[in-house]
Structure formats: structure tokens, C-alpha cells
Amino acid sequence: MKKIDIQEVIVVEGKDDTANLRRFYNVDTYETRGSAIDEEDLERIERLHNLRGVIVFTDPDYNGERIRKIIMNAIPTVRHAFLNRDEAKPGSKTKGRSLGVEHASFEDLQKALSKVTQHFDDEDNFDITQADLIRWGFITASDSRKRREYLGNQLRIGYSNGKQLLKRLRLFGVTKAEVEECMEGYEG
Structure with missing residues (x-):
């Protein structure tokens, strides 16, 4: 399968999210390293947003929503991709019980990235x-x-x-x- 190019930088929570996205896409990611997002992260994300555009693609759990809200408040014009909770569940019991972008199939990633949304100004x-x-x-x-x-x-x-x-x-x-x-x- 030929990988799909994504122009924007995708903000994810960790390296496993990046690894899963790179299985299917030629993409650059910015990893927040879990829920520890600080002013330096926000400055870097804003710079990336101004250069190439940013898509926030965090896990559909409490920490993912927390990160999304922090970024949205600091940079309201970023775009967003969302996975449903069922799409982010691990496929096997050995992968733990956490929800995450790292567990999503190609079809679910494609669905989420094809429906990227943006802040509404009007x-x-x-x-x-x-x-x-x-x-x-x-x-x-x-x-x-x-x-x-x-x-x-x-x-x-x-x-x-x-x-x-x-x-x-x-x-x-x-x-x-x-x-x-x-x-x-x-x-x-």
C-alpha cells in the first residue's frame, strides 16, 4: 500500500500514536508526551501551525480532551480530527485497556482524518x-x-x-x- 501524504503536522500524545500514523501516512507529528503540555509546547505548536498547519489528533479520553482544550484555548484556529472511543480501543487484551490513536485501524484513521474540523468564527x-x-x-x-x-x-x-x-x-x-x-x- 502506498502511503498517503499529509501536509499538516499532526499533534499526538506519544510515540506509539506517531508509529501507527506512519504505518499508513507520510506525516510529521508533534508529540506532547502525554498530558504534560506546557508553554514551550504551545509556542512550538503555534509556530508549526503558522508554517504548515496543525491537526490536533488526541486520544478520546480525559487526558486527550484536556490537551485538545489547552491547545484550542491557546491557538483557536487549529484543526481537529476525532476518533470515536470504539475506534481507539486496543485490538487485543495484551495491548492494555487504554484508548488511543495507536490502536486505530487504517480505515478508522482515514475516516477521522477525512472529517477534519475547524474552529467556527461566525x-x-x-x-x-x-x-x-x-x-x-x-x-x-x-x-x-x-x-x-x-x-x-x-x-x-x-x-x-x-x-x-x-x-x-x-x-x-x-x-x-x-x-x-x-x-x-x-x-x-
């Missing part, structure tokens, strides 16, 4: 409200968590809790129509 045209989230069952319903997981997986924007969902939808410029279309396929 907040004046964002039309989703807290009342919409309640009406759609993302907050206060007995299956709210399942609904939010489904939405995050379908839109490839990652999981958000009830307090963060509106902010995440705004961040990526998701419309009411997109949410409604997406949730037509939800089977609770």
Missing part, C-alpha cells in the same frame, strides 16, 4: 440554544449521555458532557439542521 449565525439541547434530549433525558455520544460520534466532534455540548457545537459551527439530520438515525 458565532452570530450560530442558531442552537440550550432549549434546543433539552428538546433534543441531550440534557435531562434518561438517555442524554447516549444521545450526546451518538451525536459526537456521528459529527466526529468528540464526546461532550451536558455543560460543554453547546460550546462544542458552537466551536465547530454545527447547525440545527445538521443535528436534526444526524439524530434521525438515533435508536435509543
Whole structure:
């Protein structure tokens, strides 16, 4: 299989993530070495972003989301790729129980990288409200968590809790129509 070229630098958590990506892609990565991201890392990532563009591709777990938020707050215009939790599970019991980019198959990596998202700047045209989230069952319903997981997986924007969902939808410029279309396929 011929490797696919990726122009942007991909920010990952560690060397195993890099190794898995390089199995399928000609790609440069920046490794945060786990959740220990500091000002020097942010300065380097910003420099890379200005030179070549950056895609943040962290694990779909607490530390991965923490790193993503730190980078997003410092450099709001970076792009994002998301794996669903099921796509990041190890294929065998010998590989541990952690979730990670290092466990993803080529198909799942391709899916995530083909749906790279970017920060949405036109907040004046964002039309989703807290009342919409309640009406759609993302907050206060007995299956709210399942609904939010489904939405995050379908839109490839990652999981958000009830307090963060509106902010995440705004961040990526998701419309009411997109949410409604997406949730037509939800089977609770």
C-alpha cells in the first residue's frame, strides 16, 4: 500500500500514536508526551501551525480532551480530527485497556482524518440554544449521555458532557439542521 501524504503536522500524545500514523501516512507529528503540555509546547505548536498547519489528533479520553482544550484555548484556529472511543480501543487484551490513536485501524484513521474540523468564527449565525439541547434530549433525558455520544460520534466532534455540548457545537459551527439530520438515525 502506498502511503498517503499529509501536509499538516499532526499533534499526538506519544510515540506509539506517531508509529501507527506512519504505518499508513507520510506525516510529521508533534508529540506532547502525554498530558504534560506546557508553554514551550504551545509556542512550538503555534509556530508549526503558522508554517504548515496543525491537526490536533488526541486520544478520546480525559487526558486527550484536556490537551485538545489547552491547545484550542491557546491557538483557536487549529484543526481537529476525532476518533470515536470504539475506534481507539486496543485490538487485543495484551495491548492494555487504554484508548488511543495507536490502536486505530487504517480505515478508522482515514475516516477521522477525512472529517477534519475547524474552529467556527461566525458565532452570530450560530442558531442552537440550550432549549434546543433539552428538546433534543441531550440534557435531562434518561438517555442524554447516549444521545450526546451518538451525536459526537456521528459529527466526529468528540464526546461532550451536558455543560460543554453547546460550546462544542458552537466551536465547530454545527447547525440545527445538521443535528436534526444526524439524530434521525438515533435508536435509543
